[in-house]
Amino acid sequence: MKKLINAPDDVIEEALTGMELAHSDILKVHRNPNFITRSSKTRKGKVAVISGGGSGHEPLHGGFVGLGMLDAACPGAVFTSPTPDQMEEATKAVDGGAGVLHIVKNYSGDVMNFEMAADLCGEAGISVESVIIDDDVAVKDSLYTEGRRGVGCTVFAEKIAGAAAERGDDLKKTAEFCRRVNEVGRSMGMALTSCTVPSAGKPTFEIGADEIEMGVGIHGEPGRERMKQKTAHEYVQMMGEAVVSDIPYKNGDELIVLLNGMGGTPLMELYLLYNEFEQFCKAKGLKIVRRLVGNYITSLEMQGFSISAVKADEKLLALWDAPVHTAGLRWGI
Amino acid sequence: MKKLINAPDDVIEEALTGMELAHSDILKVHRNPNFITRSSKTRKGKVAVISGGGSGHEPLHGGFVGLGMLDAACPGAVFTSPTPDQMEEATKAVDGGAGVLHIVKNYSGDVMNFEMAADLCGEAGISVESVIIDDDVAVKDSLYTEGRRGVGCTVFAEKIAGAAAERGDDLKKTAEFCRRVNEVGRSMGMALTSCTVPSAGKPTFEIGADEIEMGVGIHGEPGRERMKQKTAHEYVQMMGEAVVSDIPYKNGDELIVLLNGMGGTPLMELYLLYNEFEQFCKAKGLKIVRRLVGNYITSLEMQGFSISAVKADEKLLALWDAPVHTAGLRWGI
């Protein structure tokens, strides 16, 4: 394993220190338990928005802490959900008296740890609402399984709920916007190569020199199918079809889109893929009205990409366009 | 070769189309010859700033076209300098009557092609100043060689010259700031893995599972030394020493720093490395007053990082802090 680290056990602590040093104007890292808050305190009466999950997906979530987006993020070990004390302390630290929204990606560990934290916060008299994001169409949804994984639409959820809270929406409304994003948002990813978890020391999965994993998860979880490599055009047709047909989006729908790199993909290729996805949407009568192209929810050094889309309406667009000032996303300010 | 492309020959055209679609609010892609300009015309009387070079280093240069930074960028084939007609047309397109600055990275191809373009523009009556960036301390500078390569400080040069031009400085002053950045700026990089040029179809260099290339260039050019892998701490000590001792920077100096990913490096690791570099600078009595941590000048999917530093003074800082609105860098707006 070749990595730009010291000891595997120290990766999170050292990366958090570096992140704080790099963005001290925006955020502050708290220790024991670990959580990241904005550098300024929550405005009295503002709903606070928190997310968290395993590390290794940067800029998600810490890179989205800041004005107009998250109030706090709880980083777990690499690809391991954070523990309830992190969310509990973060919630207490950023509660502005108007309640706290927890945005949780749908993994059993994350869901249970956030649930315990919410219980603890409830006992401490803080109102907490939790929204679970499960947008990954690669996983067949079913009452009898864990359900879909939470992936790229988490970025939309954090931006839109964050903007709602920032403008003064109450907890119920903020949570509603967050749920709405999840309802009308879908994603799918693929990988050319595996990631390597530092403490594991070897690639999460083996893959042939001419193979790809279609439908991969953000922790390198298996996808729908292992297949022979194809062209960018073919990948986008397959993934685009899976994403837009699930709800389905209809002719005339307007979309906010994320063409996301998994961490090891050149930006040049992401632009090329974005072109493919625009052409795909055009052919379907779908209109992309806002988009992000880049690394927003990554899987360490994995090469690959994912497509996320959320159906836009006037309200969601206004929240999307609202100013944001975080390490990973910034506009209007 | 596994890549997210269609045919190697179409990569540049398709990526440019995707880039334009992704950032139509900021930039416009012109064809035959290829160049990228801002979506709005140059303000009358404003100096225009142009850069360019081989593709595959995104967001450099196209991602730095926009308010407060470049007026145009000329993308060559992957890792191949653009041709003079590109720079000539770009120069003609963005000249606002106050002359045009060409920022050129020091590679024989780039230098000669920009030189021919400048000659052609001169004949057309446009005043052109050219500044060559050669900040890579990995290459021993000498009168008898091509000299140092232009790498990370190009980002500083484009930002600072762009800001000078934006606020109305004349061509001479704008070029002076650009030269100043190059005089007080130094860089060095390293790689864990090679990049693969699409048309070549195989890795640019072979490297062992426990080896790294110290001092690598942004096209995968050989560095100072092939060595066994070490810790992040050791890499930063070696590269930091090479960067800060070259001018040298002195106790008390203030620095603007870029901790840059080569394209395939997880952001988590870049933060960890940035922490190492802060500690290194602290020990040397150097103060980092501004910093960027992320992928700004890449080498396709190469894993590795580079450190760039420029000695800050009040004037350079004011220009650094000035608003910028590009695909790759945005603040204050």
Add this chain to the structure above:
Amino acid sequence: MLTLEMTEKWLRELGRVYAEQKEYLTRLDSEIGDADHGINMNRGFSAVCAELDKQSPSSISAALKSTAFVLIRTVGGASGPLYGSFFLDFSKALDGKDTAESADVAAAFQAGLEAIKKRGKAHVGDKTMLDALVPAVEKMEVLAGEGKDIPTMLGGAVEAAEAGLASTIEMVAKKGRASYLGERSKGHQDPGATSSYYLLKAALETWK
């Protein structure tokens, strides 16, 4: 008889066992999960033992409650809240008791198991720790009802857990990360069921 001393002995035995089985549990998790279960359990129970070193608990339930909180704080993932909840409700069931006999211990196990079910919403057959714990606790209740002593009761429970553990091999996972594998999760023993089997086995060892 369960005493504070035996409680501490059990917890330290768990520290020893999960250190010993760290690689094995992680390897099982690498086949159908994310290759961290042994690391998680070892991190948690090392912290539990460190806590015991730092400060002697004042009662059985205090020892178990502190164990619960340490696990919740240090394990993370799916198993952290599950085992944390288990020990929390296990401790509550023994609240105020200085000693406990088999019926009390069985009831405490039952309470802990209910907490896992409530937290994880899984069922027997989903290929989780429940597949080891549910038959084991059922057996305990039967044996405790027959008035058997704790070691005998635990002996029966370990046997039942072992059979339950073996049954996970052929199951298709419906909960946890392994569920993403669908049919491909077949043929692998569940790591959480394995760590639950060790939990019971360590209890039995405590009485040996």
Add this chain to the structure above:
Amino acid sequence: MLTLEMTEKWLRELGRVYAEQKEYLTRLDSEIGDADHGINMNRGFSAVCAELDKQSPSSISAALKSTAFVLIRTVGGASGPLYGSFFLDFSKALDGKDTAESADVAAAFQAGLEAIKKRGKAHVGDKTMLDALVPAVEKMEVLAGEGKDIPTMLGGAVEAAEAGLASTIEMVAKKGRASYLGERSKGHQDPGATSSYYLLKAALETWK
């Protein structure tokens, strides 16, 4: 005698040669450069031939000037401006001429060579195309001075270029990408010197 017809023949022969040697020149460049020299030359001279197909040039100098512009526009890298400059000044030297004898041709080569030197600022011994071109053009001037005809003159030039080309193998590069390799550039033949050798050899073929 150089005529418009012979000029076109030479340019088309260059198109053929660089297509043929594309892989070889690229392989040489992969050893000490960035593995594109054959691709670059082939791209450039395919475009030159396509331009000839599209529109017949009206004079020797028009043909060569158009060649220069096509190369400048299509080759890129280091060799684009160098060969572009070469053909530009070569064409200027023959401006207004419908035919040219050996002295004129030698003078045109000399003008082209000077343009490369001016553009690239390299010297003999730097391991570049100059190491093939400089001795070749010197030889041309001597032979033209002796009144030799064009084929004889080119024959001598090709021999000199071949020797110059061979001498690049042991040189340490001081210009171009190969210079980053320092001592490690030794033992490899320079790709640009090789393409220059073909440039002359193609000229000689034109008269055969």
